[in-house]
Amino acid sequence: MNKIRYFMQKAANKKFPYLSGNMLCNYWLYALSNYIAIPLKNTNNIxxxxxxxxxxxxxxxxxxxxxxxxxxxxxxxxxxxxxxxxxxxxxxxxxxxxxxxxxxxxxxxxxx
Structure with a gap:
């Protein structure tokens, strides 16, 4: 999860213009971890x-x-x-x- 957030917000934030901000990026990670069966590590850091x-x-x-x-x-x-x-x-x-x-x-x- 931390690597995904870093990638979306820092390394490739221009590729994610709507999801790279604090609010939507973290909500997207929250939705992935709670509503879709994607095993993310460190979800307590969302x-x-x-x-x-x-x-x-x-x-x-x-x-x-x-x-x-x-x-x-x-x-x-x-x-x-x-x-x-x-x-x-x-x-x-x-x-x-x-x-x-x-x-x-x-x-x-x-x-x-």
């Missing part, structure tokens, strides 16, 4: 996707500050915050991908 819904969820949970949420570096802050928060747990950031995205798209309502 970053959580920092789209607008997941950024809002992080802010709602107090993982990032309002200043960081409004920063141009918000994706990096979100990725680093979740990596740090989950470091000593059994979870990896992508475990939270779908629940947080769904929660945000439902306007943070309690789900029964």
């Amino acid at each position: 970053y959580i996707t920092a789209d607008k819904h997941l950024i809002k969820a992080r802010y709602k949970l107090g993982i990032i500050t309002k200043e960081r949420m409004e920063s141009s570096k918000v994706q990096t802050y979100v990725i680093n915050a979740w990596t740090k928060e989950l470091q000593s747990t059994e979870y990896v950031p992508t475990d939270l991908q779908n629940p947080l995205w769904l929660w945000s798209t439902k306007d943070f309502k309690t789900m029964n």
Whole structure:
């Protein structure tokens, strides 16, 4: 997984204009590892996707500050915050991908 990300984002990023950014590259790796039977190594290093819904969820949970949420570096802050928060747990950031995205798209309502 690390070699694929390096290839797409650094070595051959011009060949992957849409997938070479942090958000889509990592979501693509996440999708490959979760929905297609491709055995990737080091999937625990796939970053959580920092789209607008997941950024809002992080802010709602107090993982990032309002200043960081409004920063141009918000994706990096979100990725680093979740990596740090989950470091000593059994979870990896992508475990939270779908629940947080769904929660945000439902306007943070309690789900029964």
